[in-house]
Amino acid sequence: MALKHRPATWPWYLLLAAILIGLVAGLWVATKRVHYEWRWERVPQYFAYRAEVPQESPIAGRVSAIQAVGALSRVVVTPADGGAPVVLPVETVQVAVGDTLDQEDSVGDNHEWRIGPLTQGLWVTIWISFVSGLVGLLIGLITGLCRISDNPVLRGLAVIYIELIRGTPLLVQIFIFYFFIGTVLNLDRIVAGIGALVPHPT
Structure with a gap:
């Protein structure tokens, strides 16, 4: 019984290396043509600065x-x-x-000393994530209990809610909640962000 000959794989590795080298060279040429001057000394002020x-x-x-x-x-x-x-x-x-x-x-x-915009944004992100996680846990618990309920009304509402949330992209939900619901109800932007980022119930 003749042994099957395995095709050589080194040409593919050589092609991969050539593609990566080409990408690096292209990025280097692009950055040289842009003539952008990186000012790294300005970066720390976005974390903290003396006002x-x-x-x-x-x-x-x-x-x-x-x-x-x-x-x-x-x-x-x-x-x-x-x-x-x-x-x-x-x-x-x-x-x-x-x-x-x-x-x-x-x-x-x-x-x-005052905190910079990046530090402030990090704190707002952590705060919104924490609060929306707690609210999402509560909503998910209630929705899950309604989903397994014997009451057809509660079970139907839970199914509609779950399919509606899962069936629409999160970005669309953020736009609807912030620009429509938030504007109509005159919600604070933090409250609107928490409402839009509530996790999907499972």
Whole structure:
């Protein structure tokens, strides 16, 4: 009995390697033609950044003194009516001694750490996922009990609900819930997102 000859597979591996090399070369040529300059130093600010918070004068008056205390400066504002002066600690001074200020005029800036949009978006995503998971668990439990119920009305409603949710794409459900139901009922966008992302009952 003659042994079957296995066809050589190395040409296919060679073809696969050629395709991958061609893809890498094409991407490299495309990136060189785009002339895009990656600014990686800007990435950290999308996670956290130091924001400039203006320090406003609570009274109208005149800047009587500026005292440097370590990294901070104290701007002394004397009220126009001759009352007790107000001391405002700032990191960056934007006024000079003798300047006249109105109420809520900025005398300088302070810096404080704030979360960036990516960190805030991550937190909102986790929060929406957690709440929608709990709501989906409750809805799935109720729907499952109705599905195995002897009552034909409850069983029929459960079947219709399950088939309707399973039979439509999630993106369509999000659009309907957010732009139609959310607009008609004037729902908050977080509430609309939680309602649209409730898991499908099984």
